[in-house]
Amino acid sequence: MNYADIKTIDIQDGTGVRVSIYVSGCHFHCKGCHNKEAWDFNYGKKFEDSTIDYIIDLMNHDYIAGLSILGGEPLEPVNQQSLVKLVQKVKEKYPNKTIWCYTGYDFEKDVLGDMFKKYSYTRNFLKNIDIMVDGEFVEEKTMVNLKFRGSTNQKKIDVQASLKCGEVVQLKFGDEYRYEKKPKVMFFKEFDDKDSNEVNEENTNIAVSVDDEVVPIKQSFEIREVEEKIAAEGINKEKSNV
Numbered sequence: 501m502n503y504a505d506i507k508t509i510d511i512q513d514g515t516g517v518r519v520s521i522y523v524s525g526c527h528f529h530c531k532g533c534h535n536k537e538a539w540d541f542n543y544g545k546k547f548e549d550s551t552i553d554y555i556i557d558l559m560n561h562d563y564i565a566g567l568s569i570l571g572g573e574p575l576e577p578v579n580q581q582s583l584v585k586l587v588q589k590v591k592e593k594y595p596n597k598t599i600w601c602y603t604g605y606d607f608e609k610d611v612l613g614d615m616f617k618k619y620s621y622t623r624n625f626l627k628n629i630d631i632m633v634d635g636e637f638v639e640e641k642t643m644v645n646l647k648f649r650g651s652t653n654q655k656k657i658d659v660q661a662s663l664k665c666g667e668v669v670q671l672k673f674g675d676e677y678r679y680e681k682k683p684k685v686m687f688f689k690e691f692d693d694k695d696s697n698e699v700n701e702e703n704t705n706i707a708v709s710v711d712d713e714v715v716p717i718k719q720s721f722e723i724r725e726v727e728e729k730i731a732a733e734g735i736n737k738e739k740s741n742v
């Protein structure tokens with residue numbers, strides 16, 4: 501496997517501050533893809549054991565919440581086989597940090613319904629993934645402020661819960677923060693209780709900014725979830741009128 505890039509600090513592709521790797525090779529060729537150069541399987545540098553050591557090293561900071569794997573397409577068979585070793589090592593060394601993976605495949609049909617049944621490397625890979633964002637990027641369904649996804653058709657999936665019950669368990673807006681043992685959310689107001697490090701529904705002291713207004717974090721999630729739904733419905737309505 502080759503990889504296009506490794507970002508030492510990434511705050512866009514998952515919760516908190518993360519390390520990300522962009523693998524090379526993708527057959528989807530979505531219209532409007534931002535990483536076209538990574539469609540070529542030979543683009544970039546060779547992924548080697550030393551690359552894994554480098555990533556493990558980069559993650560060795562309290563402020564790093566986890567690893568995000570993007571592309572290109574991480575679930576192309578050749579890429580999955582190389583990535584198994586990486587995700588196993590990351591989970592072994594940092595069991596409390598999360599691993600996010602972005603794929604153009606449909607999780608229900610292609611991943612659970614096909615690859616998972618056929619390939620042991622897929623089973624070993626998924627065992628170590630916390631959250632998967634699935635589906636091709638659809639330019640007509642983009643929204644500027646969409647959290648951790650490019651277009652509204654893409655889903656944020658709890659991989660371990662899905663494997664447990666054998667069907668897709670989707671995250672609701674804001675749920676991803678509850679996966680962090682020590683959440684690395686950027687708050688606009690410090691916790692009133694300095695000893696508290698929990699993000700939960702009762703803790704209304706935690707606040708974030710929504711359109712310049714400071715509101716409790718739970719409320720902000722609800723506002724943004726509704727905004728996403730309205731925008732998604734608007735986009736679908738426009739499409740059906742064409």
Ligand code: SF4
Binds near residue numbers: 636
């Ligand atoms: S799946 Fe991702 S990397 Fe591949 S073409 Fe689509 S947006 Fe680009």
